[in-house]
Amino acid sequence: MKIGFLGFGEVATTFSSGLKENGLDVYTCLNGRSSRTVENAVNSGVKLCNTHRELAEKSDILFSSVVPSMAVEVAKTVGNHSNGIYVDINNISPSTVKTALSKIKNGRTVDAAIIGSVKRNGLKVKIIASGTSAEEILNLNQHGMNITSVGQEAGDASTIKLLRSAYTKGVSALLYESLYHAYKLGINEEVLECISETETGDFIESANSRIVSASFHAKRRAEEMDEIVEFLSEHQNPIMAQATSKFFKNLSETIQKPSKRPENYTEVYKLLNGE
Amino acid sequence: MKIGFLGFGEVATTFSSGLKENGLDVYTCLNGRSSRTVENAVNSGVKLCNTHRELAEKSDILFSSVVPSMAVEVAKTVGNHSNGIYVDINNISPSTVKTALSKIKNGRTVDAAIIGSVKRNGLKVKIIASGTSAEEILNLNQHGMNITSVGQEAGDASTIKLLRSAYTKGVSALLYESLYHAYKLGINEEVLECISETETGDFIESANSRIVSASFHAKRRAEEMDEIVEFLSEHQNPIMAQATSKFFKNLSETIQKPSKRPENYTEVYKLLNGE
Incomplete structure (x- = not known):
């Protein structure tokens, strides 16, 4: 299974190294990113794509973990190319999540919210997930994650x-x-x-x-x-x-x-x- | 040891029957009290004094458990006659407790505050106590009570x-x-x-x-x-x-x-x- 990360800050760094250790292929795209981010990604041994489009086409599960102000923008960029499940894990309001997910044309989306500290808990941090494909990403729990499905509706997880x-x-x-x-x-x-x-x-x-x-x-x-x-x-x-x-x-x-x-x-x- | 209660509402009723069961003599005075209160007291088998003065003179530990608005008044009434330790257990503000206790001439006083529900916990309800004689009333714990001393200063317990x-x-x-x-x-x-x-x-x-x-x-x-x-x-x-x-x-x-x-x-x- 191929996991993609849009953005490569603390969350993506932690999750990608954890998921790699648990046997998954992890991808990101570093176009236009700061040298610090590039260093982070290279150190963690993640595989690189040349474009966001390529990343979106290749990923079975694509996490959006960008700065909150970019959440809708990045969803727009990849909306037509996301072949797998698009998981918005950004810390944004329920209505912004809904707007972002509405850009994903294949409709396979998840509103995911991190509960607690990624720094303290790493890959094991509690995540709640809602939306059409929430149940489908629960198999990531077999690869070290700790995701609970809390409903069908996009917005429910971030509201909780x-x-x-x-x-x-x-x-x-x-x-x-x-x-x-x-x-x-x-x-x-x-x-x-x-x-x-x-x-x-x-x-x-x-x-x-x-x-x-x-x-x-x-x-x-x-x-x-x-x-x-x-x-x-x-x-x-x-x-x-x-x-x-x-x-x-x-x-x-x-x-x-x-x-x-x-x-x-x-x-x-x-x-x-x-x- | 003789325990007195000024006032005979829910707190006094619960504590007095508990303390009696634990081998102590319990007294109150029913002058001017409602028929319901008199019935309560009689049913609980508490011993009666004719006057508040007699009650105050006789008690080794005298609890004030009256309606909050009467806390200072009743302390004034018995202030010159309290021979033992005077414990204000009323639900009143720290400054009102201090005023009430200042009326007790022998200076052996305790500011006591009930933490939690008397109805649910009975005699075992947590009580915190401060003031000059707080340590001295801890021997009531051998008779089924649950008192913790939290300091020398009257007012500390009710502030907490x-x-x-x-x-x-x-x-x-x-x-x-x-x-x-x-x-x-x-x-x-x-x-x-x-x-x-x-x-x-x-x-x-x-x-x-x-x-x-x-x-x-x-x-x-x-x-x-x-x-x-x-x-x-x-x-x-x-x-x-x-x-x-x-x-x-x-x-x-x-x-x-x-x-x-x-x-x-x-x-x-x-x-x-x-x-």
């Missing part, structure tokens, strides 16, 4: 990544804010320990319970958050706490307190939608 | 609880927001699964890495969040995502990108303080 990212970046900000106050008071280790104990346990169960409680006690949570905002304001402008307060206020006005505690989080969303 | 609460409530709001969008697109299970996998692992290590990365990549995070806000706006007013974006923008303007990646989160805060 984006929503995960909204969550994880928000958590970073929340931690930053809470621990900063603790640090100012000299009790940061105790606070971190206490939060850590809270977060040990089944995540999905706790997520359900949090969303259900949020809906059931939105008004009280908003009031409690007002006090927390006042407290945190002593050492910083507590942007996340203010937003949390606003979120619960907004929720208490949007959703009527259910007459009994919802069973799980999807019930809460059904309520919110008046279903 | 408050900062934990700022974090957990924010996480609830973040989950609510991200999963709501996923629900609208019919990929909520996939998103929850993906976030859950991300959150499995060592919490303290991941917290460190998140705060360090936040400081090191604040500008890029802010830009990424702008795209996420735009995306989420399709189905809701994404209050938390907006705040996360604002947080990172603010951070990138407040802290100069460190020349090398900080080792841990306290280094980040030192930078932020110009230490």
Whole structure:
């Protein structure tokens, strides 16, 4: 099986050497690339094509791993020549992925999103994939990759990544804010320990319970958050706490307190939608 | 050892029956209490005092578990008569705890904060305690309680609880927001699964890495969040995502990108303080 890489940055470098070690032929095209990129590619022992067209025609699976701003452009360039499966693995928004994949004439496309760190995990990094040919690239798992299919629709994989990212970046900000106050008071280790104990346990169960409680006690949570905002304001402008307060206020006005505690989080969303 | 409870709501009911089962004498005073409270107390087999003064004089350890608005008032009432250790276990702010404890003339006081659910965990619920007599009440752990001392200062325990609460409530709001969008697109299970996998692992290590990365990549995070806000706006007013974006923008303007990646989160805060 021949694997192609459009672009040859960190992702392509890591994946191509891993896939080579696992017995696959790896190709790229270095036209117009920086000397650093050329050096990377040559060192990794990847085979070279003279043109992007040749690369696209030859590859059974062609990964697009370019700079985000080039994702649509490069898809246009090879769209008429891609004979195999075209996998967009760039870190771009769901709508940009869809635009890029729409340029691939044979329609054999995959929206792939890397979850986690390529630097830390190498070829084994978790990848989620959606789109018409998502199932077909799962055989790369026999060559050391770690791909999970998450649906037929192009855009689903990158949406899942984006929503995960909204969550994880928000958590970073929340931690930053809470621990900063603790640090100012000299009790940061105790606070971190206490939060850590809270977060040990089944995540999905706790997520359900949090969303259900949020809906059931939105008004009280908003009031409690007002006090927390006042407290945190002593050492910083507590942007996340203010937003949390606003979120619960907004929720208490949007959703009527259910007459009994919802069973799980999807019930809460059904309520919110008046279903 | 004689244990007293000022107030007899859910906390006192649960703790007193647990402590009785573990061989301790438990007292309360029911003057002016509702018939429901009286019934609760009588059913639990707690011994009765005629006055709060008598209760305060008799108790080796006296818990204040009243409605939050009464915490200071009740401390005033018994302040001159408390012979043993006075433990404020009410859900009140650090400054209110300090005010309440300042009324106790013998100075043997504890700021205690319940972490988690009394309903679910009963007498075994985690309690953190600070203040002059925090160490002394740890012998209640031999009678079925689960108290950890977190420092000498009154206010520390309730501050830790408050900062934990700022974090957990924010996480609830973040989950609510991200999963709501996923629900609208019919990929909520996939998103929850993906976030859950991300959150499995060592919490303290991941917290460190998140705060360090936040400081090191604040500008890029802010830009990424702008795209996420735009995306989420399709189905809701994404209050938390907006705040996360604002947080990172603010951070990138407040802290100069460190020349090398900080080792841990306290280094980040030192930078932020110009230490």
